[in-house]
Amino acid sequence: MISQFFVLSQRGDNIVFRDYRGEVAKGSAEIFFRKVKFWKEDGQEEAPPVFNVDGVNYFHVKVVGLLFVATTRVNVSPSLVLELLQRVARVIKDYLGVLSEDSLRKNFVLVYELLDEVIDFGYVQTTSTEVLKSYVFNEPIVVDAARLQPLGPAAIFMQGTKRMPGTAVTKSVVANEPGGRKREEIFVDIIEKISVTFSSSGYILTSEIDGTIQMKSYLSGNPEIRLALNEDLSIGRGGGSIYDYRSSSGSGAIILDDCNFHESVHLDSFDLDRTLSLVPPDGEFPVMNYRMTQEFKPPFHINCLIEEAGQHKAEVIIKVRAEFPSNINANTVVVQMPLPKYTARANFELEPGAVGQRTDFKEANKKLEWGLKKIVGGSEHTLRAKLTFSQESHANITKEAGPVSMTFTIPMYNVSRLQVKYLQIAKKSSSYNPYRWVRYVTQSNSYVARI
């Protein structure tokens, strides 16, 4: 049970504010914002998503730079409130197509309308975009998606590759297309976030894949859908010895540690043939989340060397090798490395003929940053940086620098080899053939090499 709900902009302005129970004083939004902004004097630490000020509990989630906040005085389930806030953001996004400060401001009356139906007197009534459709009457004012930062993991499809209809994911579930006709289509995105830690000698210390099968349906009449996954997929690591799965890292079975499903998913034949059947609700939702610690081939190999070169100097060499096929590209790659605190200057040297690369020494937090617009599969790139120190280094220099971290996005590639074998839509007529988009993407979560 919550008392108030509000959305604040990055500057702390109320965009919407709804008081459901009148138990918490009106100034709560300011109290909240001040607390979040100045959580610790040094500004180093972020405020946790839940905290208590004078008996009022504040919950918040950050979505596209906006703060979605709920308050309450009772001892509720924090998971419930945080899930709810995230869900409210998603419902609003389903309606507005794009979630941003601008679209919220333009549509705040619609948002109020939604909020009134989602929560009554602090109790959740429904968060189903579909059910809400019959209660909500305002038409969304659609804002231009191109210049706005989109929401959600599927947003990565908006950049790069031409094959994908970039704007489709930002279209409102309720608003009509300019042509008046609604396009029948469905998107299934397999999004994998990978975490890898390499030891200083290049071995993999830990690796994990956190995957989601995300769906967004614009099909009319809610037909039933069947999604078939790899038949050799197995779930749970129980029983077998730790070596069982090692041998399979070549081309064998895919073993998920665990997974969970959206409530609309029926698992009747899942055990038999690994198919999921569901009637997709309107809007965007995760069909399945999965987690995997089975060994996989990391998409990048990172090699880093730091050597002293005189009393006030050192050299850093970072090598990145792309270990995926050459028909695949990685986008927006950024390599970062903290340098010793007493670093005064860094001179960079890229390989001859390098294009679309940039280098930067962030003076304020003594960080090296190397950006690569694109890395083609199979290629290798090197960065050399000559560091100048303001004082003599007397400790072990490798303890003062690193680790190297890397962020990237690789469209049309997934490391787990989990696949949607087919996507079947129950036919209404022989001419019914909606667009189906099955897209894969791999993203870095925490990709780190120690030195």
Next chain:
Amino acid sequence: MAPPAQSQRSPSPSQPSGKSELSDLKLQLRKFAGSRAPGVDDSKRELFKKVISYMTIGIDVSSLFGEMVMCSATSDIVLKKMCYLYVGNYAKVNPDLALLTINFLQRDCHDQDPMIRGLALRSLCSLRVANLVEYLVGPLGSGLKDSNSYVRMVAVIGVLKLYHISASTCIDADFPSMLKHLMLNDSDTQVVANCLSALQEIWSAEASRSEEAPREREALISKPVIYYLLNRIKEFSEWAQCLVLELITKYVPSDSSEIFDIMNLLEDRLQHANGAVVLATVKVFLQLTLSMTDVHQQVYERIKAPLLTLVSSGSPEQSYAVLSHLHLLVMRAPYVFSSDYKHFYCQYNEPSYVKRLKLEMLTAVANESNTYEIVTELCEYAANVDIPIARESIRAVGKIALQQYDVNAIVDRLLQFLEMDKDYVTADALVLVKDLLRKYPQWSHDCIAVVGNISSKNVQEPKAKAALIWMLGEYSQDMQDAPYILESLIENWDEEHSAEVRLHLLTAVMKCFFKRPPETQSALGAALAAGVADFHQDVHDRALFYHRILRYNVSVAERVVNPPKQAVSVFADTQSSEIKDRIFEEFNSLSVLYQKPSYMFIDKEHRGPPEFADELGNLSIGEAEDNVVPSQRVEENDKDLLLTTAEKEETRGSSNNGSAYNVPYDSAASVFASQTQIESAISNPTTAGHSQQASFGIDDLLGLGMPAVPDAPPSPPQLKLNAKAALDPSTFQQKWRQLPVALSQELSLSPQAIAALTAPQALLRHMQSHSIHCIASGGQSPNFKFFFFAQKYKESSNYLVECIINTSSAKAQVKIKADDQSTSQAFSTLFESALSKFGIP
């Protein structure tokens, strides 16, 4: 035709230029009020939007109330909704004007369109104006019977709103029983869920006022209701499922097959993508199996994977909430998670609040087989750019060292920290080495060699400096320079700002003096002189004390200041196990995130349906000496309390969150540490309480070996109670929740008893003399509530009693639960006879 004002077209809110803007709006609203011209609705929409955007950013637009109401006569539903929103916001501050809205809202409640009926009813109930409640009863009554589920849904919550405006109106109209009927019969699950929410809120608010409320609340967790909800659980929305699951945690199944049925039914809820549903299910599983050790263990194994999946999917905020719960479970049963330690490794891009939880989890799961890897990982973090986390990691290494028997490798690592040449690393490492030496004195040789190389000038933080000074004093015979380092520190006495450091300096120089008198004598003299002249009271006192005791007798002084020390086996925990149990009982709530039980952060009136544990906490507050209550001990959480060997290993198994870190370690404490008895008697009020109880016990033995007095009824088998029975509150709570009620009866009290019952304490003492002990009590005249327990003589079979006494009716409601059901009748007789003698001299 009204001219559409161009300036009003801008949809984004801008600051109104002041009063003129408001009066401008007012004028325009007036113009449109009566108009039915085409296109007027569009212009009205724009105006309304503007008003609401002002309202959102906090500008008071209540002065437009009259005009807004006038404009509300429209068939446009978007306009209607905006108007309702406005009215709901300002009705409370304009109760007179709110009356204006009643008319159109009541009319809308009878609209053809169920949508309008529902909306109007919701707005009507949201006015929050006390003198309008009479207008609510009618529409609510018909709303509850509406053929449309949307209207019923709104009406149910409407009843709850009415209750909050005027409880008596709501109860008098008999709405609660209508809700109860709906809850058990409605076809729409959201209506059912709303009924449940409303009834829970109403009955727990009524609990203190009415007789029937507690019974009604009990009824919600009765078998038929629970089964009815369980059978429909998959029809409920995910949010309503959470509500039902939370209710089930309060249900007490009659046997284990029932428990398994419930668990099998809910098993697939663990695969839900919504973390709130999963956590609610986990709570059910944990609570149901509390008394079944094996199954409870299996539950831990079963819930591990789903929780880990939730942590890694979802937003950082959602995973934080789940991770906090995982943290709690890891702390309770570290061994279950010891092979999953890699999941608790920190990622460089995680927020510090997540890293901190993970560090604690890593510390907890460390055991013989994984310590090496965990410590290696933690050492990586020590070089982290995030300084607070780096420090935390070093402390984690230290804690692991303190909980392991094989500390070989760890000591080396810690000593490496000292050589890392980062001042904050050195500072934390010093404190750790000091704690380590207190537990493993055998390592002193290796450590001292390294510590000796640290220049005291590089150590600035008081805690670290104090640690260094302590080591200088303690190991002055092994550290060549000790007297001279201390001497130079004493020379700079005036520049030392921390009293803690100065206190340590005094003690260290004393110890050094006993070991190496000729080298230290002058330094000691200087230190005592500086100390006596110190403005800080404690420093002054300690210096004076040392001075006098030295003058009295040097060897006595040595025995006091530098006695042989026992190694500390376990450092005191920061949190008592009672507190941890309380938090565990409040699983899936904020208590887990804040790591405190709810009574510490929730105001009393918002604590919601008080669970048993809560009542116990509240009730005991008024109590004084007889029973030491867990909740009170929290605040006193005596930081100077050193757990001694006497308290030993048992604390370890369940909870080794040993906060070795800030344990004080001055020599005065060590003196006591070697004299277990004295120390515990002085610093531990619990023990004091116990001994007091024990003396009561002796009285009991004298006064009453035979509870059944000559004229007692002869029929029941003689039941002998243990006069010295002991039961800790958490076990009591657990048992109370698990056991069924064996006997429930109403007893009459004599007028003498009523007269004697001025305060709960009077009855406590009386019952204790009959070997029936009180664990919690509370209340004020005329209502008193007691929880008693008794134990069978020479057996561990317990009897638990809840006794509610109303002095005005001279009745006592007694509920008895027993480990051994067959003797509950005998016990009841005993209890009755004990009670009947109350007040009779």
